[in-house]
Amino acid sequence: MRLGALPSIGKAAKARHGARAGCLPANLPYPYSLPILKQEDEEMDSWVLATFLVLTIYMLVHSGAAYVRRELKQKRRLQRQEQQQGRR
Amino acid sequence: MDGYQIFNWGLLFITFALMIYLGYLSSKMMEKDDEGGFLLAGRSLGAFVGAGTIVATGFSGWGFVGSPGATYQFGAIEVLGNFFFAPAMMIAVLYFASFLQRKAVDMGSNTIPEYIAQIHGGGALGRAVQGLAALITIVLLLVFLTSQIKAVALLGANWLDIELTNSALLMVGVIIIYTMLGGLAAVAWTDTVMVIGMCLAAVIIIVQMLTSINLGEWESTLNAIDPELLNPTTGAHYGDSPAMVFLVLPYAFLFAAVLPFMAVRFLAFKPDVKLHKMGVYVAIFGALLSLVPLVGLYVKAQVPDLADPDNAMPVYLEQFMPPALEGLITLFILFAMKSTANSLLHTVASATSHDLRLALFRDVFKSPRLVLWTNRFAVVILGVVALLMMLYAPPFMLSWLGILGTGTLLASFIGPVFISTFWQGSAWGALVAMLAGFCTSGYMMLFSDVGWLVGPLTGCAVSSITYLAVSLVTKRVAFQKTSI
Numbered sequence: 001m002r003l004g005a006l007p008s009i010g011k012a013a014k015a016r017h018g019a020r021a022g023c024l025p026a027n028l029p030y031p032y033s034l035p036i037l038k039q040e041d042e043e044m045d046s047w048v049l050a051t052f053l054v055l056t057i058y059m060l061v062h063s064g065a066a067y068v069r070r071e072l073k074q075k076r077r078l079q080r081q082e083q084q085q086g087r088r
Numbered sequence: 089m090d091g092y093q094i095f096n097w098g099l100l101f102i103t104f105a106l107m108i109y110l111g112y113l114s115s116k117m118m119e120k121d122d123e124g125g126f127l128l129a130g131r132s133l134g135a136f137v138g139a140g141t142i143v144a145t146g147f148s149g150w151g152f153v154g155s156p157g158a159t160y161q162f163g164a165i166e167v168l169g170n171f172f173f174a175p176a177m178m179i180a181v182l183y184f185a186s187f188l189q190r191k192a193v194d195m196g197s198n199t200i201p202e203y204i205a206q207i208h209g210g211g212a213l214g215r216a217v218q219g220l221a222a223l224i225t226i227v228l229l230l231v232f233l234t235s236q237i238k239a240v241a242l243l244g245a246n247w248l249d250i251e252l253t254n255s256a257l258l259m260v261g262v263i264i265i266y267t268m269l270g271g272l273a274a275v276a277w278t279d280t281v282m283v284i285g286m287c288l289a290a291v292i293i294i295v296q297m298l299t300s301i302n303l304g305e306w307e308s309t310l311n312a313i314d315p316e317l318l319n320p321t322t323g324a325h326y327g328d329s330p331a332m333v334f335l336v337l338p339y340a341f342l343f344a345a346v347l348p349f350m351a352v353r354f355l356a357f358k359p360d361v362k363l364h365k366m367g368v369y370v371a372i373f374g375a376l377l378s379l380v381p382l383v384g385l386y387v388k389a390q391v392p393d394l395a396d397p398d399n400a401m402p403v404y405l406e407q408f409m410p411p412a413l414e415g416l417i418t419l420f421i422l423f424a425m426k427s428t429a430n431s432l433l434h435t436v437a438s439a440t441s442h443d444l445r446l447a448l449f450r451d452v453f454k455s456p457r458l459v460l461w462t463n464r465f466a467v468v469i470l471g472v473v474a475l476l477m478m479l480y481a482p483p484f485m486l487s488w489l490g491i492l493g494t495g496t497l498l499a500s501f502i503g504p505v506f507i508s509t510f511w512q513g514s515a516w517g518a519l520v521a522m523l524a525g526f527c528t529s530g531y532m533m534l535f536s537d538v539g540w541l542v543g544p545l546t547g548c549a550v551s552s553i554t555y556l557a558v559s560l561v562t563k564r565v566a567f568q569k570t571s572i
Contacts, residue, residue, distance in 0.1 A: 048163070049318065063371035064371075
């Protein structure tokens, strides 16, 4: 499984500092800069990181779904109580 | 002293002042309450503060320093392993906390050892159970607390360029002051402030990494160093098989649901708190903090020849962050360590001043004011003891005993805390299960080479079976509502 494409940003910086193949430059003079935002598809192939990403999204979705489900349940219960009180 | 050091000291004093102020505010709230005010924040924690304190306590300095180091050394599998603590906390909040909370409110339990004693019927045997649970908590968590103080002191000393002893005194002194003033409320409120800082640090780190490296280049660089880093065929430090990493989920769930310094928070929630809302906050905080270990992979690609993998985060901050942000993030890492240390100190102190006191001298200290000051005094004494242990104990033993401590405590308490919430066993079952879990996990971690996951999980299995078996053959007494 491949991780989804994310915008790639550091290519220009890498070219500027003449990275050698297989290893990025160790001490970039200004490595924390945000030089450009290039819209280019790049991917990272790792089953571990893919699992991490999928599980993170699942965790967030699950917590959100649990929230909506319980809120709706609570709302329905309140409505039922109000209806019962109205009948009396 | 240069400009950045003045900036760091300024940051430190502003946050210290904020924390002591929060301690003072919570002490005002506590004075109006009984002992539960100090031990359980008067059962006043709402969804946001509850989530903040759970996540801040669960994600210690390991998440910011140890885990990036392990990722640097073993690869992406550590990112996944560390992540499992986030869903584990969410599951504990959504599907377990309400059961524990409801029973604790019914029985009036103020601590986990007291909960264990009351749910098993109280009485003389209940006092023995409470005493043993308190002793195990004190012994195992005091060691863990010492290792956390050591970590805080080391980082603080490097950050402020001061002596280790002075750093330890400074950091622990503030923790003692606000914990002593406000008890669990102070711990929870400061934890919430700290978790916001920790999440902010995670966001800054992720933005910096993703905006300065190309994912494809990152992948090819890591693969050129070692293809196992991204696509492991073994479980690396988790075991022989990659599937071993998934064992972290049950371990982390029990960590969140059973360990006294985590589970006591469930007792401190407001009775009408919306746990599903808290679950959302926990998931968001956890997702953000789970991204931090990626720093290990970033540094591996940029600086592949570090002599000590544990330096991955310090090197990252030094080489890839502007100095002002480096200072700010170091402060947030200190927060991560301190938020665990203050929770440990509060739990160890309450096990001493509340649980041991009730187990040994039930009818002494009747005055609520005296009881409150006993609790506060215990915080000071145990804080000083942990500080002395940090200064004089051998450092290599501390970190190792920290791991031994949490795993063994987990194995000791699974039956009496977790199983008893759904199926009530006997006091004898609880006593024997605690000893069985303690001995099994302790023995396996000390004398066998099974690793930090298998030892405690085996201890949990033995302890659970013992709890069920002994409870079935001994007399089970219904839980008592009043304090033993």
